[in-house]
Amino acid sequence: MLFRLFAMPLVLFIVGQGSAWFLLGWASKAEKTVLLDLAIATRLVGILLVMMSLIIGGGWLLSRLYKLHLWRAGRLKDGCFYCNGLLSHHDDDEGFYSKCLMCNTRQR
Numbered sequence: 001m002l003f004r005l006f007a008m009p010l011v012l013f014i015v016g017q018g019s020a021w022f023l024l025g026w027a028s029k030a031e032k033t034v035l036l037d038l039a040i041a042t043r044l045v046g047i048l049l050v051m052m053s054l055i056i057g058g059g060w061l062l063s064r065l066y067k068l069h070l071w072r073a074g075r076l077k078d079g080c081f082y083c084n085g086l087l088s089h090h091d092d093d094e095g096f097y098s099k100c101l102m103c104n105t106r107q108r
């Protein structure tokens with residue numbers, strides 16, 4: 001169940017970092033040939049991707065860890081109806097609802 005809680009932040013972090021380092025590696029190879037402008041642009045995109053995945057993925061991961069800490073300490077009163085897991089609360093056109101971060105069920 002903890003896998004589901006951390007899956008999306010980890011996927012974002014790993015995919016972001018992996019593609020960024022791939023781009024940076026390609027850019028350093030392209031610099032040695034005639035594709036200098038493309039290499040510079042690719043390097044900038046790669047650096048931006050490294051920073052974004054660090055900030056967004058890392059921040060998301062830290063917020064989930066903090067929520068898990070609060071939940072384990074018993075400071076979050078409500079839990080999932082089915083598994084007693086950690087809930088995230090949302091509001092859409094149909095109204096207020098909660099979604100379990102551990103078993104992915106939607107509850108009113």
Ligand SMILES: [Zn+2]
Pocket residue numbers: 080081082083084085100101102103104105
């Ligand atoms: Zn649940």
